[in-house]
Amino acid sequence: GQQVMQIPQYQHVQEGEDFTTYCNSSTTLSNIQWYKQRPGGHPVFLIQLVKSGEVKKQKRLTFQFGEAKKNSSLHITATQTTDVGTYFCAGDSGGGADGLTFGKGTHLIIQP
Amino acid sequence: NAGVTQTPKFQVLKTGQSMTLQCAQDMNHEYMSWYRQDPGMGLRLIHYSVGAGITDQGEVPNGYNVSRSTTEDFPLRLLSAAPSQTSVYFCASSYGYGSYEQYFGPGTRLTVT
Numbered sequence: 001g002q003q004v005m006q007i008p009q010y011q012h013v014q015e016g017e018d019f020t021t022y023c024n025s026s027t028t029l030s031n032i033q034w035y036k037q038r039p040g041g042h043p044v045f046l047i048q049l050v051k052s053g054e055v056k057k058q059k060r061l062t063f064q065f066g067e068a069k070k071n072s073s074l075h076i077t078a079t080q081t082t083d084v085g086t087y088f089c090a091g092d093s094g095g096g097a098d099g100l101t102f103g104k105g106t107h108l109i110i111q112p
Numbered sequence: 113n114a115g116v117t118q119t120p121k122f123q124v125l126k127t128g129q130s131m132t133l134q135c136a137q138d139m140n141h142e143y144m145s146w147y148r149q150d151p152g153m154g155l156r157l158i159h160y161s162v163g164a165g166i167t168d169q170g171e172v173p174n175g176y177n178v179s180r181s182t183t184e185d186f187p188l189r190l191l192s193a194a195p196s197q198t199s200v201y202f203c204a205s206s207y208g209y210g211s212y213e214q215y216f217g218p219g220t221r222l223t224v225t
Contacts, residue, residue: 035214
């Protein structure tokens with residue numbers, strides 16, 4: 001079945017440093033979604049990428065979808081304490097809700 | 113709109129007990145799913161439904177049953193609780209039809225002793 005690998009599992013950064021998490025799928029995806037989960041909270045949708053090579057920005061967050069639609073990344077510029085949490089990618093193989101496979105997430109820990 | 117609601121927020125069960133985790137959404141979403149989240153394992157799909165009367169198994173369905181009699185409700189039943197089912201359970205819904213953004217409920221933290 002489809003596998004989605006996400007690295008790193010944990011990332012410690014000083015406040016103000018940049019952060020990147022990477023997501024790789026074993027199969028070609030129809031789209032990829034990114035979610036953020038604050039400690040003790042529930043996952044919250046951030047964005048969906050659909051097109052090959054797509055790049056989308058949300059303020060300090062930049063999301064990329066690879067040309068082969070098998071990998072993606074999330075980059076945060078100048079991290080702030082509000083960025084703390086776990087970032088998940090979720091790959092959609094095209095089968096709808098049943099086709100969404102989540103990566104294990106990257107825990108972002110920020111030291112002031 | 114309340115979005116996706118789940119009850120209870122916390123539950124402690126003894127091995128062998130059964131219970132139902134409730135999930136409801138008021139967004140008229142066709143797709144609903146149940147996930148469990150364990151440390152280091154991410155979110156794993158238990159069961160899902162693409163509409164009222166239709167359910168199917170996800171990645172880890174053993175020990176759980178679901179039904180979808182209405183669009184709004186999607187309860188998850190634990191048949192005979194085991195310590196391996198200690199986890200945080202999230203219900204999610206999505207509009208479907210090409211837009212699969214998942215809206216998650218606040219979760220139920222279940223401990224089985």
